[in-house]
Amino acid sequence: MSEVNPILSGSAQSVAAYQEAIEQSTRAVVEWLKQPEMYQGKTVEQLRERIQLAFTSEGLGNQAAIERAVEYFLKDSLSVHHPQCVAHLHCPSLVISQAAEVLINATNQSMDSWDQSPSATIIEVKLIEWLRDRVGYAAGDAGVFTSGGTQSNLMGLMLARDAFFARQGHSVQQHGLMGNLSKLKVFCSKEAHFSVQKNMALMGLGYQSVTLVETDAFSRMDVTDLKAKLAQAKANGEQVMAIVATAGTTDAGAIDPLTEIAALASEENIWMHVDAAWGGALLLSEHYRHYLNGLELADSVTLDFHKQFFQTISCGAFLLKDARHYELMRYQAAYLNSDFDEEHGVPNLVSKSLQTTRRFDALKLWMGLEALGKKQYAAIIDNGVTLAQQVAEYVQAQPELELVMTPQLASVLFRFRPEQQDPAFVALLNQRIGDVLLASGSANVGVTEANGITCLKMTLLNPTVCLDDVKVLLASVKETAQKLLTA
Numbered sequence: 494m495s496e497v498n499p500i501l502s503g504s505a506q507s508v509a510a511y512q513e514a515i516e517q518s519t520r521a522v523v524e525w526l527k528q529p530e531m532y533q534g535k536t537v538e539q540l541r542e543r544i545q546l547a548f549t550s551e552g553l554g555n556q557a558a559i560e561r562a563v564e565y566f567l568k569d570s571l572s573v574h575h576p577q578c579v580a581h582l583h584c585p586s587l588v589i590s591q592a593a594e595v596l597i598n599a600t601n602q603s604m605d606s607w608d609q610s611p612s613a614t615i616i617e618v619k620l621i622e623w624l625r626d627r628v629g630y631a632a633g634d635a636g637v638f639t640s641g642g643t644q645s646n647l648m649g650l651m652l653a654r655d656a657f658f659a660r661q662g663h664s665v666q667q668h669g670l671m672g673n674l675s676k677l678k679v680f681c682s683k684e685a686h687f688s689v690q691k692n693m694a695l696m697g698l699g700y701q702s703v704t705l706v707e708t709d710a711f712s713r714m715d716v717t718d719l720k721a722k723l724a725q726a727k728a729n730g731e732q733v734m735a736i737v738a739t740a741g742t743t744d745a746g747a748i749d750p751l752t753e754i755a756a757l758a759s760e761e762n763i764w765m766h767v768d769a770a771w772g773g774a775l776l777l778s779e780h781y782r783h784y785l786n787g788l789e790l791a792d793s794v795t796l797d798f799h800k801q802f803f804q805t806i807s808c809g810a811f812l813l814k815d816a817r818h819y820e821l822m823r824y825q826a827a828y829l830n831s832d833f834d835e836e837h838g839v840p841n842l843v844s845k846s847l848q849t850t851r852r853f854d855a856l857k858l859w860m861g862l863e864a865l866g867k868k869q870y871a872a873i874i875d876n877g878v879t880l881a882q883q884v885a886e887y888v889q890a891q892p893e894l895e896l897v898m899t900p901q902l903a904s905v906l907f908r909f910r911p912e913q914q915d916p917a918f919v920a921l922l923n924q925r926i927g928d929v930l931l932a933s934g935s936a937n938v939g940v941t942e943a944n945g946i947t948c949l950k951m952t953l954l955n956p957t958v959c960l961d962d963v964k965v966l967l968a969s970v971k972e973t974a975q976k977l978l979t980a
Contacts, residue, residue, distance in 0.1 A: 514556075521563040531575040592860065621635075630812065648847060679735045704726065740788065767795065881900035906943050938970065
């Protein structure tokens with residue numbers, strides 16, 4: 494053992510080492526935050542050559558290890574808070590969320606049993622109760638914090654599958670899958686998150702089990718096509734175990750017609766899951782909350798807080814409308830949560846989660862809500878949606894730019910449109926614009942496709958960004974395009 498014990502504990506040596514390491518790291522972050530560049534611009538090859546593990550016989554010590562992390566990680570990290578960093582659903586974080594991470598990491602609570610996380614367990618349960626109320630669910634605590642949207646969507650689909658079989662008197666948990674599985678289907682829109690297919694494959698039902706529903710001009714699920722495909726499935730002898738609606742598609746921010754989809758799902762006795770990983774932020778909105786009308790009708794809901802709730806990664810939640818469905822995945826481990834404890838009111842969160850050991854990520858949302866309050870939280874969420882509308886108007890006034898789709902949440906889909914009208918040429922030009930801007934380290938603009946059109950995407954999550962910042966970015970887009978055209 495080294496002279497200074499490396500383990501965090503209450504000893505004077507450990508406390509001193511902790512303070513020194515945290516202060517050194519904090520000083521480095523403060524300096525990094527001041528750098529003007531969005532990215533230092535190193536390529537994959539350069540980073541692969543530059544980054545090497547120094548795992549020596551005696552160890553480097555805390556100070557040297559931190560210095561190397563600063564040099565090889567921090568300095569070459571993307572500045573997510575930079576006003577020109579708008580490519581993805583990747584938010585800058587609240588200062589209070591950073592403070593929460595210090596508490597979470599130092600205490601290292603595990604959420605799989607109350608005696609490992611006593612206060613943390615109660616805080617998470619109370620937050621789940623609060624989130625259910627925001628959605629419009631009945632009072633209760635059926636829900637759990639997750640690593641994010643993919644895990645939450647997996648929980649929704651898994652419980653939908655198991656509830657489908659339970660209605661036929663069969664327990665998947667006890668006896669596994671049965672019957673002609675090729676006839677079991679899940680419906681979602683063509684713009685739904687890829688985790689629907691990924692999770693269906695993970696559950697052994699494959700991509701073939703996912704039926705894609707057409708979307709309208711705004712990337713929302715087409716209810717007419719949904720009705721037609723449901724009727725066709727019935728005619729084919731197929732059984733639909735779930736409809737996954739989306740409240741905030743990745744590119745367009747589209748919110749499917751939740752109330753109409755819920756009516757169809759109820760009529761056919763089909764589980765409805767809503768992936769509100771992005772759009773769920775509007776639960777706190779003062780101006781756009783009505784976009785989520787119908788969310789309360791869903792059997793289960795996905796929420797992400799590391800998107801437009803501005804929490805550090807990772808932080809998500811899964812909410813279940815009817816608590817009795819949790820019995821479909823329940824497993825009692827006496828060494829974690831005994832029957833005796835539950836009978837005496839001790840919470841059992843591991844029975845609600847796909848994870849066993851799990852971080853206390855709920856603290857970040859708890860502290861964020863308390864620190865900001867209703868009005869400020871609503872303001873920073875609404876800012877992105879309102880800004881997207883302002884940017885769309887500005888884009889439409891620029892002759893070289895074309896608005897590809899009217900904004901619905903905080904994203905703007907657009908493209909540079911030269912005089913050369915060949916679609917393949919225009920598509921490649923816009924792809925190269927995005928690549929050149931990132932390589933230069935000056936901006937990170939998304940490149941995607943909407944309604945068959947290759948376009949650029951600005952995801953305007955950063956509440957410190959204003960229209961003037963976006964004008965600077967759009968000027969860079971036009972300047973880059975002209976250089977590429979004359980090269």
